[in-house]
Amino acid sequence: MDLKTILKNRLKNKKPPPPNQIELEDKEFQKLMREWGKPVSTSSKVIPKFFWRLPREDDALRQKLREETRSNFLQRRSRQLLDNNELKAVWVLLEQHQTNAEEQFITYGDFQKVASLAGPKVKPYFTAKVYTKLIQPESKGKVSVLSVFNYIMRKVWIQQTRVGLSLYDASGQGYLRETDLENYISELLTTLPQLEGLEKSFHSFYVCTAVRKFLFFLDGLKAGRVRILDVLACSFLDDLLELRDEELSKDLQELNWFSAPSALRVYGHYLNLDRDHNGMLNKKELAGYGSGTLTEPFLERIFQTCLTYSGEMDYKTYLDLVLALENRSEPQAIAFLFRILDIKGQGYLDAFTLNYFFRAIQEQMRVHGAEPTNFQDVKDELFDMVKPKDPEKITLQDLLNCGQGDTFLSILIEFHGFWAYENRESVAAEPAQD
Numbered sequence: 001m002d003l004k005t006i007l008k009n010r011l012k013n014k015k016p017p018p019p020n021q022i023e024l025e026d027k028e029f030q031k032l033m034r035e036w037g038k039p040v041s042t043s044s045k046v047i048p049k050f051f052w053r054l055p056r057e058d059d060a061l062r063q064k065l066r067e068e069t070r071s072n073f074l075q076r077r078s079r080q081l082l083d084n085n086e087l088k089a090v091w092v093l094l095e096q097h098q099t100n101a102e103e104q105f106i107t108y109g110d111f112q113k114v115a116s117l118a119g120p121k122v123k124p125y126f127t128a129k130v131y132t133k134l135i136q137p138e139s140k141g142k143v144s145v146l147s148v149f150n151y152i153m154r155k156v157w158i159q160q161t162r163v164g165l166s167l168y169d170a171s172g173q174g175y176l177r178e179t180d181l182e183n184y185i186s187e188l189l190t191t192l193p194q195l196e197g198l199e200k201s202f203h204s205f206y207v208c209t210a211v212r213k214f215l216f217f218l219d220g221l222k223a224g225r226v227r228i229l230d231v232l233a234c235s236f237l238d239d240l241l242e243l244r245d246e247e248l249s250k251d252l253q254e255l256n257w258f259s260a261p262s263a264l265r266v267y268g269h270y271l272n273l274d275r276d277h278n279g280m281l282n283k284k285e286l287a288g289y290g291s292g293t294l295t296e297p298f299l300e301r302i303f304q305t306c307l308t309y310s311g312e313m314d315y316k317t318y319l320d321l322v323l324a325l326e327n328r329s330e331p332q333a334i335a336f337l338f339r340i341l342d343i344k345g346q347g348y349l350d351a352f353t354l355n356y357f358f359r360a361i362q363e364q365m366r367v368h369g370a371e372p373t374n375f376q377d378v379k380d381e382l383f384d385m386v387k388p389k390d391p392e393k394i395t396l397q398d399l400l401n402c403g404q405g406d407t408f409l410s411i412l413i414e415f416h417g418f419w420a421y422e423n424r425e426s427v428a429a430e431p432a433q434d
Contacts, residue, residue: 054171070172078163082121082156090118090152094145105142125152158232165228175225181211185240194243194253195260202267205315209263210240212319217332270318280312290325293415295360301340328406337409338396348393354379357412364415373422382408 055062082090097110106114108131115126134143134151168180176184185207189195198206214236218226231237240258242248253259273285283299306317313321324336343353355375362372383391385408388398399405410417 066172070166074163074166077159080121081159081163082152086119086121087153087156090114090122091149093117094149098145099142104145105139106145106148107142111143111148122152125155161237162228162232165231169228174229175227176231177225178211178215181214181226182207185210188240192240192243193246194248198260198263202264205267206260206263208315209266209319210258212316213257213323216320216323216336217330220332266319266322267315270315278312280309280314281318282312286313286318289321290414291416293364293417295357295364295413295415297357297360298340298413301343305340328409331400334399334405334409335396337413338399341409341412348390348395350393351379354382354412361412361415361418378411382411 055066057063093114094106097106097114099105099107099110108128111126111131115123118126130148130151131143134147135141136144136147165176165184168184169176170180171177186203189198189203189206195206214226214231215224217236218230218234236258239256242252242256243259248259250261253261256262269289270281273281273288275285283303286302287294287296287299302321303311303313306313306320308314308317320336324333327333328337338349341349341353341357343356358375358378362375365372383394385404386394386398386402388394399408402408407417407421411421412418
């Protein structure tokens with residue numbers, strides 16, 4: 001007997017439930033729900049409200065009520081955070097309960113004692129989960145007092161920063177628009193000693209330079225806004241607040257995008273490229289960027305894909321390009337440059353596209369008196385470098401996965417990038433010979 005016949009016979013012989021069985025089950029369910037203190041819905045069609053529309057801009061009363069509510073909420077959250085005196089008290093308790101002055105470790109029992117003595121505001125930082133996270137393999141089940149305190153300091157700083165950023169969140173939706181970021185950095189600028197020397201006339205350009213980095217790396221969907229959680233998770237705020245250090249070295253300032261020397265460098269290059277002094281860059285002016293070896297097809301594509309005004313580029317678009325070219329190994333930069341190289345808008349690069357850009361490299365080799373490299377050899381090297389899933393198409397995901405996206409892009413868009421790749425073995429051998 002097959003399975004189908006067995007199931008049919010089983011259904012025929014199955015006895016129907018008693019007529020009042022469903023009613024009894026429903027009564028029992030409602031009884032249990034009442035005992036648990038949860039209201040029982042009389043209709044299964046009732047759906048609880050889970051979305052509240054934002055008040056209209058012209059609804060002044062609701063807007064004001066919402067602002068006051070958010071302000072009170074943020075004040076309550078701020079009062080829940082530890083202040084400097086409470087942090088000092090926590091450090092004193094940790095020192096009093098450490099195993100000894102030389103090791104500066106604390107056991108779990110003493111860890112719990114500190115939690116009970118420090119007060120209710122400190123308890124969230126003294127949980128078993130936090131303790132296990134901070135245990136090091138060589139500590140034999142104990143935790144460093146310094147690591148506990150550093151953890152508390154870092155958590156408090158993040159919470160304080162989140163409250164501070166939320167004050168600039170005009171919509172109250174957990175993200176900052178470009179204008180919100182500009183307001184935040186404009187007010188922060190006056191509190192950073194390393195930026196005191198900037199002339200007031202340059203402040204607006206500095207704010208634009210700083211804000212652009214947040215939007216370029218954190219606004220993947222190009223919606224003109226960034227999530228506050230993403231701002232907290234990245235290191236940009238650390239770099240920005242590093243400028244509070246009055247003794248910050250020149251080398252560190254040069255590496256920091258938000259420092260005064262870095263912002264002046266970027267803006268100075270922009271002014272030097274702007275030969276007609278109209279505040280915008282055309283294709284001929286942009287050709288002088290860097291070493292002046294960006295290829296003609298790449299420059300042409302920049303002005304086709306990026307935002308321009310009557311064929312000329314403004315400072316914001318220039319900043320996006322600088323961030324992409326100076327951070328070619330970052331996923332956001334690779335995606336930005338990939339979109340420029342994708343001349344057909346098909347989502348992948350094929351042999352035709354690679355040849356289109358490489359012909360300009362070959363032309364520059366002739367200008368420099370060198371024999372042009374055969375395209376087929378370069379094409380094979382590029383595909384071997386990326387190892388795409390489709391042997392004839394290189395997608396953005398392939399570039400991100402291969403780990404050599406910056407080298408791949410440099411070969412196609414800049415003569416110096418290709419030349420450095422071609423002579424990588426001799427360049428690597430020179431330091432050893434010296």
